[in-house]
Each structure stands twice: as C-alpha cells, then as structure tokens.
Amino acid sequence: MKILFLGAGSAATVYGLTPLATAARTAGHQVIMAAPRSVLPDIAAVGLTPFPATSTPIPHFRTKDRAGNPVTVPDNPVEGRLFTGRWFARLAVASMEPLLGLAEDWRPDLVVGGTLTYAAPLLAERLGVPYVRQTWDGKDFDGIDPGANEELRPELDELGVDRLPDPDLFVDITPPSLRPRNALPAQMMRWTPVNQQREVEPWMYTRGERRRVCVTGGSRGLNFDFLKDMVEKVAAPDTEVVVAAPEELAAKLRGELEGVRAGWIPLDVVAPTCDLIVHHSGGVTSLTALHFGVPQLSLTESQDAASHAAVLDRMADFGAGLSLKPGELTAERIGAACRELLDDPSYARQAQALAREMATLPLPSEVVGALERLTA
Structure with a gap:
C-alpha cells in the first residue's frame, strides 16, 4: 500500500x-x-x-x-x-x-x-x-x-x-x-517523542544533585531578551536550568549567562531527567513532558495560538502543570509559577498519572x- x-x-x-x-x-x-x-x-x-x-x-x-x-x-x-x-x-x-x-x-x-x-x-x-x-x-x-x-x-x-x-x-x-x-x-x-538528535553527553541523560528545569521555545526558539530574563528568574541555588534552543540563540545565551547549558538538546533524552519543563505551548513539547510524567509550564504568546490551546488549560485543571496566557508572561509571574510547580509534589503525581494513561x-x-x- x-x-x-x-x-x-x-x-x-x-x-x-x-x-x-x-x-x-x-x-x-x-x-x-x-x-x-x-x-x-x-x-x-x-x-x-x-x-x-x-x-x-x-x-x-x-x-x-x-x-x-x-x-x-x-x-x-x-x-x-x-x-x-x-x-x-x-x-x-x-x-x-x-x-x-x-x-x-x-x-x-x-x-x-x-x-x-x-x-x-x-x-x-x-x-x-x-x-x-x-x-x-x-x-x-x-x-x-x-x-x-x-x-x-x-x-x-x-x-x-x-x-x-x-x-x-x-x-x-x-x-x-x-x-x-x-x-x-x-x-x-x-504517541512517542520524536525530535532531531545530536551526539549525547552524559549530563543530558543523568540527573545531578540539583532540581533540573528545561526551558525551550521549540525549533523556533523564543525572543532572546525574554528568554534570558526568564532563565535568570527561574535559576536558583538549588535549581539547574538547561535551555533547548537553536544554536544561534543558544550561543548568544551562553555568552551572557555564565555556566548555562544551552543548545540543540534532544528533548526526549533530557526530559526524563527534568523536574519541570517550561515551553512555548508547543504541542509536541507538551506531549513529550506528559509522556515522561514531567510537570510543565506552558507560555502562550499570541491570541491565535491561545485560541486552540485549550488542552493546556485542561492539563492545568488536571493538576499536571500550569498555563499562562498573553498578558501574564512577565518574568516575575513565570518565576513564581516555576517555584510553585517545583515545590508542590502534587503536580508531579498528576503528570505521572497521565503518563501511565498514555502508556495504555x-x-x-x-x-x-x-x-x-x-x-x-
């Protein structure tokens, strides 16, 4: 056929x-x-x-x-x-x-x-x-x-x-x-995660001592200034931030934020090591987080994107993450949401429940x- x-x-x-x-x-x-x-x-x-x-x-x-x-x-x-x-x-x-x-x-x-x-x-x-x-x-x-x-x-x-x-x-x-x-x-x-691959490094598939937050804007990336500000707000002494982004954007970020790990990171490799995934309301990114039972924070940048992202609201209602809409996307609000998702273990429990459901x-x-x- x-x-x-x-x-x-x-x-x-x-x-x-x-x-x-x-x-x-x-x-x-x-x-x-x-x-x-x-x-x-x-x-x-x-x-x-x-x-x-x-x-x-x-x-x-x-x-x-x-x-x-x-x-x-x-x-x-x-x-x-x-x-x-x-x-x-x-x-x-x-x-x-x-x-x-x-x-x-x-x-x-x-x-x-x-x-x-x-x-x-x-x-x-x-x-x-x-x-x-x-x-x-x-x-x-x-x-x-x-x-x-x-x-x-x-x-x-x-x-x-x-x-x-x-x-x-x-x-x-x-x-x-x-x-x-x-x-x-x-x-x-x-559904199983699919994304472009690259040579993996041990830190990508192993967990460190600190909680890990992955920030990604998908294959397009996010506005640099917004991304940089967000990474700074999410970062904390007990938190490691990794950024999955196109190399041009990632190189600029590495140049301005000392010690940040940024680049084209295979999301299906790094996601299982994460405690939280912050993303651009991307459907594939969201499903990848759900597949591995990782809580997520979705950020919707435009009204036409928000108009067909109701599933992210249902994900938030289920307790597996949070969803912020246009008008809420300040670095302060994002930072507070990340802290809530990391500190409240109920979000991980609900995300893992959805992962088990998908596996059936x-x-x-x-x-x-x-x-x-x-x-x-």
Missing part, C-alpha cells in the same frame, strides 16, 4: 506524524511525507521520504490573503480560531498542484493528514481514496474548520461538496483525560492495521 502523509509548516507537525508513518513503513508499506520545503530536512532527519508541497514561506499564508494583501491577526479567541483555519486553508491551496502532480506518478492508496492539513481531505476527495486525520498534538480544532471551509469555498464548490469531507478514520493521540467532552469518536494511539493506548503498529482495513 502507498500512504501519503501530509505535514505542515513546522518541524512539530512532522514529529507528530512520524510514529505512525514509521510504523506503516516498518509494516512494509511505501510512505512519502509531503510538507512545505522549509521542513523537508526534518522529514529526512527522521528517516522518511520527503516531498515539497510548496516553496512559499509559511509566514506568507499567515500574514497575507490569496491576493497578497496584508491580514491582521485577531485579538479575540473566537476570531483567532477562524483566522487559524483560513491561513491553514491558504497553505492547502498552495499545496494542491504539487500534490496532484505527485499523485499522477505515485498514486497513494490512502492520505493521512495532520490536524489542520486541509490539503489532505481535498486531495483524497479528488483521488477517491480514504482520508485519515491524525492529531499532531492534543490541541483542539473546534471552531477552526469553519474558517477553512469559508476560505476554501471555491475549491469545495469545484468538488461539489458544501464543507470539508469528514475523515474515514480519526486517530487521536491526546491523553483520554485531556480530551474535550465533545470529542469525536476516535481510534486512540499511543494502542501502539502505532497496532493502528497500522486500522489503516490497512480502510483500503482492504
């Missing part, structure tokens, strides 16, 4: 799909993963075959409409969700011609798309093959699809449908306790069987 996986414009979308894509290939199926050209190195780095869906930089779709006119990011959650749907839909439109060209020569039997990869249902409908939607992370997409339907009206009319086709199978990697009450029926799947879910290798049944 030929399976086409579709990521989007960040490494995180690749990492979210990698466990199932790798399991499918291990089971003997042919697998290609398509995504914007900017993330093709990330696809190749995890050992999958990459295909460029578009060469247009991702910020273009978020900041400009189809005609190239500037668009403004909304400042409220409801409009923020619709906005997210619209710009991911514009990415889908730009991807369709290359994907159809690929399908002429390498016709997939099945298309698997990430949470907001709207090219997947459009392509599957055009080809008449099954479509699978897999969550990249635990973030919600309620209220986002209507924005995509609105943006994709010309394409939907051409297909003769009034909205985006429903998936033939919905695969969810969200811990069951963090799924929303109105969650769709799903094939649940255990079906493995990707088991879910491959569900994919095979779709095309039987």
